[in-house]
Amino acid sequence: MNLLIELLAFAVAIGVLVVVHEYGHYSVARLCGVKVLRFSIGFGKPLFQWVSPKTGTEWTIAALPLGGYVKMLDERETGTAPIPADELPHAFNRQSVWRRFAIVAAGPVANFLLAIVLFALVFASGVTEPAAVLAAPAPNTPAAVAGFEGGETIVAVRVGRADDSEPVRSWSDLRWKLLGAAFDQKRIVLSAKDAHGVSDFPLDLRAISEKDVDDDFMSRLGFEPGGGKLMVAGVQPGSAAQRAGLVAGDRLRAINGTPTDNAATFIAYVKSHAGQPVTLQVERGGQGAQAAGKLEDISIVPQAQRDPATGQQIGRIGAELATQVPSIDVRYGPIESLQLGARRTWDLAVYSVRMFGRMIVGEASLKNLSGPVTIADYAGKSARLGPSAFLSFLALVSISLGVLNLLPIPVLDGGHLLYYLVEAVTGKVVSDRWQLVFQRAGLACIVALSAIALFNDLARLIHF
Structure with missing residues (x-):
């Protein structure tokens, strides 16, 4: 069933994206007076064909749906009959350079416009997201240096000494604002609310380099979602957690006297204490025999194991964790949704370009490239999460x-x-000879990128 969902979601995603991209080319070509001979979704043997009596365009759905194309009237097409004189003004190659530029650029532009609309729909329909509540930051991280102690709710951010601040509505909103400031290496001020009121926390991101801006950059800054409940979801047989008496349903309140409400922070602490006894403050409940709400201190010694990624000894207790973080319903008006959709599209486009540039110069791993297998996997997962997640994935x-x-x-x-x-x-x-040379080089680049992306897909699939 999951495979069927993934295949259907992948087919819908690819179909929508290809149609929008090619329709961008088609619509601007028609606007510029160019005759379009064929609009094809897919390649290979046609499965369905229909000729428009008004425009003469042949609309085709082909057997291989991974892509599409728009074929326009062009004198450079070989193996075809000469174009009648009365149709020459409608040939693509007879258009001005700027019209040709607009026709070709219309495909990618259509993809960006689609992303703006999809994000705007998500923002306008409303989504449930984790609230911007911080867990206790790790020592010496920028968040700790700024003065955060954990439990604060970020409510606004402003750049430098600017008077205008932007509200922070959710954890996702905070992440995007920090991502933009980190890319631009700016100093910002975060306004946070706690039991004592609202305070300002200056955060200097000028020392953050582009190579530090990746999926883990929030953790490196010391920002982890908090304010929730860190629960034991399961215990592995024969593990340190089982020997210490932890059971599913226990709530972890503190470790060695430090409050904990975030799985990543808790795991990092355990890893750094291999073979050293630590004390957990546990609130009993769920499957435990003790009464719910009772606090109990439990001593546990994390087992020392070798980390296959680093080769270093780390601590593990053998417990499966689950975090119940506070959430918030985020909804925007139509105009604000379009503005946020345009901003999110711009931020992601710039991030993608910078990431690709980092991969070219060797500052980022080529493992970041993904192919159709990964896309199909995420298409299925996002579809199962609901319409908002699938629309965001599609964007x-x-x-x-x-x-x-x-x-x-x-x-x-x-x-x-x-x-x-x-x-x-x-x-x-540009001469045909040079175009042929560049085309062969470009084709080699595409084949190489496709091979790397497919290898990464397979590596993720079989975990090697």
Whole structure:
């Protein structure tokens, strides 16, 4: 059943993205007076064909749905009959360089517009997200240096000494604002509310380099979601947790006297205390025999194990953890939703470009590349989570498709746009011979990137 959901979600995602991308090319081509011969979804043998009596365009659905194309009237097409003189003004190659530029750029632009609309729908319909409540930060992290102790709720952020502050509505909102400030290496001020009122916490992100901005950058800053309940979801047989008496349903309140409400912080503490006894304050409940709400101190010695990633000895107690974090319903008005959708699309596009640049210069791992297997996996997972998650996933992939097509690689839209820019500057069309050379090089790049992405997919699938 899960496989069927993944395949259906993947088919819907790819179908929508391809149609929108190719329709961008088609609509601007028609607007510029170019005759479109074929609009194809997929490649290979046609499964369905229909010819529009008004425009003469052949609409096709082909057997291989991983992509599509728009075929326009063009004198450079080989093996075809000469174009009648009365149709030459409608040939793609007879258009001005800027019209050709607009037609080619319309595909990626359509993907970005789709992402804006999808994000706006998600923001307007409302989503339930973790609240921007902080867990106790690890020592010496920027959050700890700023003065956070844990339990504070971030309510606003402002850049430098600016008077205007932007509200922070959720943990996701906080993450995006910190991501933007970290990319720009800015000093910001976070306004946080606790039992004593609202206080300001200056946070200096100028020392954060782009290579530090990845999936774990919030943890490195010392920001982890808190304010919830850290529960024991299960205990492994023969583990330190079982010997100490932990049972499923226990709530972990503190470790060595330090309050804990975040799984990542708790795990990091346990890892750093291999073979050393630690004291857990536990609130009994669930499957335990003791009365619910009773606090009890339990001594436990994390078992020393070798970490396969680093080769170092780390501590493990053999307990499965679950965090119940406070959540908040976030909903925006129509205009604000469009503004936030445009901003989120821009931020993700810039992040994608910077990440790709880091991979080129070796500052980021090529393991960040994903292929169709991973996309299908996430399509299925997001579909099972609900409409908002699937629409957000669809917007993310649409942005990635738009950015990918704008890369200055021949055979992609970005490669053609580069040719047109050269033509606009020099007044000369890039010769067919050079275009053929660049096309072969670009094709080699695409094949190499596809091979790396597929290898990463398989590596994630079989965990090697």
